[in-house]
Amino acid sequence: MKMDSLLFHVVKKAGKAIWDYNMIEENDRILVAVSGGKDSLSLLFVLRERQRYVPISFEVIACFVDMGFPWVDKDGLISFLEGISVPCIVARPPSGWQRDEQLDCFWCSWNRRKALFYVAKEAQCGKIALAHHMDDIVETMLLNLFFQGEISTMRPYQEMFGGEIKIIRPFAYVEESQLSRLSERLKIPVFSAPCPNQVNSRRRLVKEIIAKIARINPNAKKNIFRSLKRVRERYLP
Template identity: 30%
Template sequence: MTAAIEQVRKGNDAAEEADCPALFRNAPSSVEFKKLRKRLLREARQAIDDYSMLPGEGRPAKWLVCLSGGKDSYTLLAVLMDLKWRGLLPVELVACNLDQAQPGFPGHILPDFFENHGIEHRIVREDTYSIVTDKIPAGKTYCSLCSRLRRGILYRTAREEGCDAIVLGHHREDILETFFMNLFHGGRLASMPPKLVNDEGDLLVLRPLAYCGEKDIAKFASAMNFPIIPCDLCGSQDGLQRAEIKKMLEGWEKQAPGRLGVMARALAHARPSHLLDRKLYDFENLVPSGSVVSDAGDAEEPCAASLAMTEKLFAAE
């Protein structure tokens, strides 16, 4: 009986492999990889649902999926294609790579990758490298100007392709790093939202991997043997503030595994009444009413830490 069941399982796996996108034809068959794949799918689908990334029922959608050649963007494309294949993403996908004319950039890798796997794509070549290196003094970070130029070109390409959104591969750690960059260096509480509208108001910017951990993405990309292209433009610069933040977060996670997940969840549970932004909360008209009321209007439980501290301070009285 066990042998028969195993035979049926292998038959089902073979049928699924034959029917799946070409990108997954040579994917590992191990249980560990299958769990990883399902976890990334689940987390991406949850982010898509939580932030209403899909258009209303009956409305067609077309997404420009941006690939840099790094592990994150490859994984983004694979996850979206997997969801689409499973009937969970009713969206037309167009992969796009912006070749920024960096010296030594292997411009053949992504076109070959797309062609070999039958992926609809668009390659755009714009010499932003010369602009960035000309405008930014040696030793300074290129990221800000580079990203602005890149984003403008991608917006233009999305319009030309008739897309509703550009889709980026930023993950959980990217979002946390941006939060701490703004906290430490920008003096504000802000990060990368999973969904936003561009300044012109005609395109969405989506980040379906917002719930996905970088470690999982790295494992997935390695297992899928994606042809990774390093970014030599910004990757060659030492002492970047973001690199320091990344190192700090990695240290925290090593000391207390799971901490990054807790911090990421905190970004989705802000309490304006417990912050200092007068534009978000009406402190001026906040007056005693005889009971403690939370932001949502429900009775609020006293803070256990506050009660313990009060008891300690006044224990001798």
């Protein structure tokens, strides 16, 4: 059966990132963080497609961290994963976590990440796959530049705890717009509405800035991403 052209393009982009950073190896057990949104479910779909074509064997396990947010259809998500025969672990955030409307994005993300680390260790998964895409990486770079005064961002491949757990981001070369089209094309259901805190977030502001620049130069986002590998230190202070 011929693969859909858009799916082929995304699988190919993800495959290049996986190859460039040696993200997946023989007999890997990969914990895929799923939130119920289009990006994480698209990642799950793409990794399962890759299992069909690559000459190595690896295992995929979904993990949903239940933060207790009302805009996430947890039961619907779990039912969907069961329907496509994907094993899923439901985790709770660390003890001491309290859902608070005033909590910032960093605090929420960090507690979710701690839960993923715990599950990965318990489930003997050496790698955690996150669905961050090129837009996320570029936005994070600009956020750190504007608000922290440093040049840094998410890494496509990152070792944690002395290499005990590796974080991989197979969508590092894929744009958000491509994932949006893919989820629509494949009719991937969405079980999570956007977080209300995103409306006035700094990330939203940076996303709007990039969009404005892209109207002048459509390659602006890709150029920012490429610049991370083209640092001319001799022209820096």
